[in-house]
Amino acid sequence: MEKDYEKLRQYFSEKAVEPVYQLIVNHKVQLVITRQRRTKLGDYRPGLNGNYPRISLNYNLNPYSFLLTFLHELAHHLVWIKYRNRVSPHGTEWKAALKNLQKPFLSTDFFPMDILEQLQPENAPLYAAASADTNLARILRKYDPKNNSILLETIPENTLFCLADGRRFQKLGRRRKNYICRSLDNNRNYIFNPLAEVYLSD
Ligand SMILES: [Zn+2]
Incomplete structure (x- = not known):
C-alpha cells in the first residue's frame, strides 16, 4: 500500500x-x-x-x-x-x-x-x-510535457529509435511509401508509416 x-x-x-x-x-x-x-x-x-x-x-x-x-x-x-x-x-x-x-x-x-x-x-x-x-x-x-518526438522519415537509415511505449527499433530501408524497421526486442521487421512519431534512443 x-x-x-x-x-x-x-x-x-x-x-x-x-x-x-x-x-x-x-x-x-x-x-x-x-x-x-x-x-x-x-x-x-x-x-x-x-x-x-x-x-x-x-x-x-x-x-x-x-x-x-x-x-x-x-x-x-x-x-x-x-x-x-x-x-x-x-x-x-x-x-x-x-x-x-x-x-x-x-x-x-x-x-x-x-x-x-x-x-x-x-x-x-x-x-x-x-x-x-x-x-x-x-x-x-x-499542460502535456514537451513532446520530443520526431517523424520517422526525418531520421537517417540505421538510426536506433523508440516509440512512446518504450519499444526499440532500428530504421532500415524503404518499402514503397513506408519504412521497414527492425525490432530490437524480437528481431522481427515491421512496416512503419513515414510520419510515425519516434524518439531517438540515447
Ligand atoms: Zn467514460
Whole structure:
C-alpha cells in the first residue's frame, strides 16, 4: 500500500496524491498505469469473478488529465455498483456521480484557473468527452510535457529509435511509401508509416 502511494506521486500533482489515494482505498479499486492508447486516456473494468475493479490510465497524461480521467473512470465504477449496465455509460447517473467526485477538487489547489473554468457547471456537459475536441481537451493539452518526438522519415537509415511505449527499433530501408524497421526486442521487421512519431534512443 505504501508503495502504491509512492507510485501516485509520479503521476498526480502533489496535493492530489492524498485524496486520490483515499478514493482508491475507499472504493476498493485497483489503479493500473498502462502504455499510451491512441483511442482512450483510461478505462474502467468492473471487478468480475472475484477480481478487483480496475481503472487504467495512460502513463503519459499530464497531472491534471490524470486526475480528471481518474475521476471519470471512478464515476463509471460508482454507476456500475449501483446500476450495473442498466443505464447508459455517460448518462444522467454517470454525470451526477462525476459531479460529486469532482466537487472537492474544484479549487486552485488541484487545477490551474483555465482548467477550472472549463469545469464550471455551464461547461460540464462538454466534459464527458474529455478526449474529444473540446475546449477542455485543448487546454489540457497545453499542460502535456514537451513532446520530443520526431517523424520517422526525418531520421537517417540505421538510426536506433523508440516509440512512446518504450519499444526499440532500428530504421532500415524503404518499402514503397513506408519504412521497414527492425525490432530490437524480437528481431522481427515491421512496416512503419513515414510520419510515425519516434524518439531517438540515447
Ligand atoms: Zn467514460
